[in-house]
Amino acid sequence: xxxxxxxxxxxxxxxxxxxxxxxxxxxxxxxxxxxxxxxxxxxxxxxxxxxxxxxxxxxxxxxxxxxxxxxxxxxxxxxxxxxxxxxxxxxxxxxxxxxxxxxxxxxxxxxxxxxxxxxxxxxxxxxxxxxxxxxxxxxxxxxxxxxxxxxxxxxxxxxxxxxxxxxxxxxxxxxxxxxxxxxxxxxxxxxxxxxxxxxxxxxxxxxxxxxxxxxxxxxxxxxxxxxxxxxxxxxxx
Amino acid sequence: xxxxxxxxxxxxxxxxxxxxxxxxxxxxxxxxxxxxxxxxxxxxxxxxxxxxxxxxxxxxxxxxxxxxxxxxxxxxxxxxxxxxxxxxxxxxxxxxxxxxxxxxxxxxxxxxxxxxxxxxxxxxxxxxxxxxxxxxxxxxxxxxxxxxxxxxxxxxxxxxxxxxxxxxxxxxxxxxxxxxxxxxxxxxxxxxxxxxxxxxxxxxxxxxxxxxxxxxxxxxxxxxxxxxxxxxxxxxxxxxxxxxxxxxxxxxxxxxxxxxxxxxxxxxxxxxxxxxxxxxxxxxxxxxxxxxxxxxxxxxxxxxxxxxxxxxxxxxxxxxxxxxxxxxxxxxxxxxxxxxxxxxxxxxxxxxxxxxxxxxxxxxxxxxxxxxxxxxxxxxxxxxxxxxxxxxxxxxxxxxxxxxxxxxxxxxxxxxxxxxxxxxxxxxxxxxxxxxxxxxx
Numbered sequence: 034x035x036x037x038x039x040x041x042x043x044x045x046x047x048x049x050x051x052x053x054x055x056x057x058x059x060x061x062x063x064x065x066x067x068x069x070x071x072x073x074x075x076x077x078x079x080x081x082x083x084x085x086x087x088x089x090x091x092x093x094x095x096x097x098x099x100x101x102x103x104x105x106x107x108x109x110x111x112x113x114x115x116x117x118x119x120x121x122x123x124x125x126x127x128x129x130x131x132x133x134x135x136x137x138x139x140x141x142x143x144x145x146x147x148x149x150x151x152x153x154x155x156x157x158x159x160x161x162x163x164x165x166x167x168x169x170x171x172x173x174x175x176x177x178x179x180x181x182x183x184x185x186x187x188x189x190x191x192x193x194x195x196x197x198x199x200x201x202x203x204x205x206x207x208x209x210x211x212x213x214x215x216x217x218x219x220x221x222x223x224x225x226x227x228x229x230x231x232x233x234x235x236x237x238x239x240x241x242x243x244x245x246x247x248x249x250x251x252x253x254x255x256x257x258x259x260x261x262x263x264x265x266x267x268x269x270x
Numbered sequence: 271x272x273x274x275x276x277x278x279x280x281x282x283x284x285x286x287x288x289x290x291x292x293x294x295x296x297x298x299x300x301x302x303x304x305x306x307x308x309x310x311x312x313x314x315x316x317x318x319x320x321x322x323x324x325x326x327x328x329x330x331x332x333x334x335x336x337x338x339x340x341x342x343x344x345x346x347x348x349x350x351x352x353x354x355x356x357x358x359x360x361x362x363x364x365x366x367x368x369x370x371x372x373x374x375x376x377x378x379x380x381x382x383x384x385x386x387x388x389x390x391x392x393x394x395x396x397x398x399x400x401x402x403x404x405x406x407x408x409x410x411x412x413x414x415x416x417x418x419x420x421x422x423x424x425x426x427x428x429x430x431x432x433x434x435x436x437x438x439x440x441x442x443x444x445x446x447x448x449x450x451x452x453x454x455x456x457x458x459x460x461x462x463x464x465x466x467x468x469x470x471x472x473x474x475x476x477x478x479x480x481x482x483x484x485x486x487x488x489x490x491x492x493x494x495x496x497x498x499x500x501x502x503x504x505x506x507x508x509x510x511x512x513x514x515x516x517x518x519x520x521x522x523x524x525x526x527x528x529x530x531x532x533x534x535x536x537x538x539x540x541x542x543x544x545x546x547x548x549x550x551x552x553x554x555x556x557x558x559x560x561x562x563x564x565x566x567x568x569x570x571x572x573x574x575x576x577x578x579x580x581x582x583x584x585x586x587x588x589x590x591x592x593x594x595x596x597x598x599x600x601x602x603x604x605x606x607x608x609x610x611x612x613x614x615x616x617x618x619x620x621x622x623x624x625x626x627x628x629x630x631x632x633x634x635x636x637x638x639x640x641x642x643x644x645x646x647x648x649x650x651x652x653x654x655x656x657x658x659x660x661x662x663x664x665x666x667x668x669x670x671x672x673x674x675x676x677x678x679x680x681x682x683x684x685x686x687x688x689x690x691x692x693x694x695x696x697x698x699x700x701x702x703x704x705x706x707x708x709x710x711x
Contacts (some may be wrong), residue, residue: 057491081484086421086492102475102488106421120484121475125419140475144416148462162474165460182470184460204462249332260465261448262303 042071049076053083060110063089066224081119101138104131107148123150126167129203139176142169145186151240158195161188163241164205168202170240180207181217199253207253208233212246219259223252294537304538306445308370308626308636310438310531310574310596315546317529317574318583320693321686322702325672333671340667341677344591345500346389346568347429347521350490354498354521355407355429357591358387359663360678364526364572364595365431365502367393367444369455370533370626371599372643373400374651375635378602380404381648382655386663387551391431391593394444394469396458397423397468404652409500412489414443415469416548417459421492430489431500432482434511435471437573439529440504440544443673444469445534449629452638482518500524505550505573512557516567524593525554527573531596533636534627547573547584555588556698565679578665585666586681587697597632601658602651603631 046056056074063070064087071092077083081100084093087110095103098116108127117135125146133141136154143159145167152169158176161169164183174192181197184207193211200217206229209219216222225247233247282290297305322410325511326332333340347354363383368376370393377400383390389407396418402408410427424430435441446455448464456463476485501515502524515523532540545553551571556620558564571584573592584592601603607620612632616625626636634645670678673685674687687702688694695708 053491054495060492061494082488082491085488088421101481101484103516106420106424106487106492120481124475125416125421127420146420159329159474163470181474203465241584260462262306262466 042069043073044070045073047075048078048080048083053080056083057085060084060087060091060093063087063091065089077116079119084110087112098135107131107236117154122152123148123167126150132164136173137171141171142167145169149239154193161186161205164188167238168239170236170242172240172242174211176215177214178206180220183207187232187236189233189240189250191242201259202253202255204255208236208247209249209253210250213251213253216233216253219256220253223254225250225252282705304536306447306534306627307540307624308531308533308535308538309624311528311540312624313541315529316548316690316696317546318548318580320548320689321697322689323579323582323586323669323673324685324687326674330674332674333676335668335671338671339676340671342424342663342667344568344679346570346591347500349521350519351429351496351498351521352494353428353496355389355409357389357407359659360454360585360589360591360666361386361575361659361662362388362409362570362591362593363390364530364593365391365393365409365433365436366595367395367446367533367597368398369393369395369450369459369638372637372646373398374495374600374643374646374648375599376401377404377648378646378651378655380408381652382406382423382601382659385652385656386659388659389422389428392427394433394446395455395512396420396620397426398458402426404648411502413469414471414473415459416474417461417469424489425493426498427497429500430493430496431502431524432485432489432520433502434473435504435506435517435526436502437504437526437528437544437547437550438532438533439539440506440526440528441471442535442543443471445627447531447534447627447629449627450497450638455638455701468559471624477515479518482515486505488517497648498522500570502526504528504530505545505547508545508550508553509557512554512569515560516558516561516563520567522568522570523554523558524570524572525550526572526593527551529574530572531599532626546696547571547575548693551584551587551589552696552698558588563588569703578662578667579669581662582666582669582678582681585678586682586685587699590679597658598655599635601655602633603637603654604635605647606633609633622648 035118074095077097079100085105088108091110093112095114100119102121104112105119113132120138121140122141123131126148128147132151137156139157141156141160142150142227144163146165150169152171155173160175160179164186166185170189177195180199190209194213196214197217199220318665344360384406391409409429413433414446446467497519500522503511505527527550528544568590569590609632632636634642688699
């Protein structure tokens with residue numbers, strides 16, 4: 034749940050008047066304090082590395098579009114982007130929640146270890162690449178090579194998935210409601226058992242997806258055939 | 271009738287199909303797999319041995335060997351970082367992972383580096399508490415795999431090294447075979463136990479120097495612009511790689527020649543891909559000079575550094591510091607004839623052991639086997655490394671004083687000659703007795 038804040042507690046940071054360093058330094062000044070603050074960042078104008086390295090129960094609302102690595106390495110904070118985001122939103126996130134109201138560029142949620150990334154629009158190529166435990170819910174579609182080498186965590190796609198989904202996947206799980214253009218090496222469709230229905234239902238609820246049934250999705254995971262070198266796997270590469 | 275001598279049995283082996291080639295073909299045919307191994311390139315390459323220092327006489331005055339100062343300190347990361355690294359000696363310990371190495375070996379590297387006044391570096395497996403605890407100055411690698419990467423360790427580090435590649439395999443990712451993916455290693459890397467881990471060769475969220483500039487911005491924003499940011503490249507196209515690293519905002523460029531070691535990769539990669547350290551260093555220095563950034567962005571060169579002479583020559587060519595990996599492991603006790611019986615049992619001999627990937631290292635260094643790892647005493651091994659680092663420094667100082675230099679960084683290309691045409695061409699140092707550098711002018 035987002036931290037409880039009162040309207041009087043909202044601090045506005047204007048990137049039109051402040052430097053990126055000053056904005057991030059203000060947000061990071063709460064790291065490790067246990068304080069709950071609500072910030073509103075205005076005039077982001079596509080700034081890179083905005084709201085990265087946070088480690089506090091903050092609620093950060095960004096009123097506009099951001100560039101690369103928005104909310105990178107996030108811990109605890111809830112970051113909401115009222116716009117689109119560039120490459121690597123919430124990359125290496127450890128915990129917390131990042132919600133993008135628009136579309137996301139490539140490598141959304143790359144290597145993220147924990148927390149929840151919600152993208153209301155589409156995500157570009159390599160969504161969830163090398164994922165290490167976080168959850169990603171994309172309400173639109175995802176581009177090619179999504180979940181490439183993903184190790185742990187879950188990706189939910191309400192739309193379609195591009196080519197080579199889940200290539201060289203480890204123990205991460207993928208749920209797709211629409212079509213999958215093609216599966217990557219060692220990625221296979223798997224049975225939707227009751228535990229998968231339950232975890233998908235929970236993820237959909239946490240991402241605010243109403244009126245969507247887990248039964249509409251297919252599950253994909255690793256065939257675990259490439260975990261060890263075998264000459265018979267040569268054609269897989 | 272003259273009698274012909276009896277026909278001799280042929281004992282002449284083919285130069286082309288020598289024992290190594292025959293063994294290679296048999297291995298490929300019987301197993302269907304290419305050879306994966308550790309250590310580094312075993313082929314002969316032009317090295318710093320192909321350069322000589324001139325010393326001093328009438329035209330240059332030497333410094334008193336035991337009386338006059340020859341300083342050795344180096345500052346790394348002064349371009350943008352508010353807390354650059356200050357080292358007593360210009361010999362650093364290269365990145366090697368916990369996973370590739372035992373926890374004891376990592377601890378020993380930290381102890382030795384700290385005792386000698388230099389830095390050590392994490393590897394493709396994250397930062398262990400033992401390593402952080404025993405390393406006064408620790409460089410945290412930021413690799414394509416991002417195994418164990420987290421903002422807390424990033425802030426705990428003294429510098430950050432973005433790894434684009436390494437000398438043993440420029441263009442290849444990390445590799446750790448299942449024998450070494452123990453429970454702890456697997457947990458640190460978020461991988462299933464016992465798999466053959468093949469890391470990505472490209473970073474997951476940036477490609478090229480323009481993206482890298484933004485990635486560096488992010489890392490600086492996360493760490494408050496305190497930490498020096500290194501960019502490490504294997505020696506592929508060192509002139510352009512160095513220039514583009516500088517353009518992307520690196521504080522320090524690390525170039526790793528093909529003599530650099532590895533815990534595991536394909537033999538064909540180790541022996542046939544990359545450039546020798548000598549030529550890599552020349553190109554990297556040239557790039558920095560052309561940009562007017564020599565000594566402003568520091569250059570660390572690695573790959574096959576063994577002696578104080580190597581250190582002095584690398585610095586004379588324009589490096590600010592060197593890094594050692596294989597040599598450091600040997601100082602800890604790797605390849606030690608003390609374990610000859612065990613090496614023999616593995617079908618090899620001390621000095622030729624290359625199966626770091628198997629985790630069977632008799633010296634207990636490149637292993638995760640607890641019995642073997644217990645063979646290495648991290649305190650004694652760390653002290654050996656510190657001794658070795660001190661000898662490297664003393665030797666480099668000996669050469670520098672003989673050349674009349676009061677700081678190792680005052681060594682210069684003019685202090686050297688090349689012994690061979692090849693070395694002259696690769697290093698840009700004139701062939702001895704001439705002012706000729708092949709390919710120049």
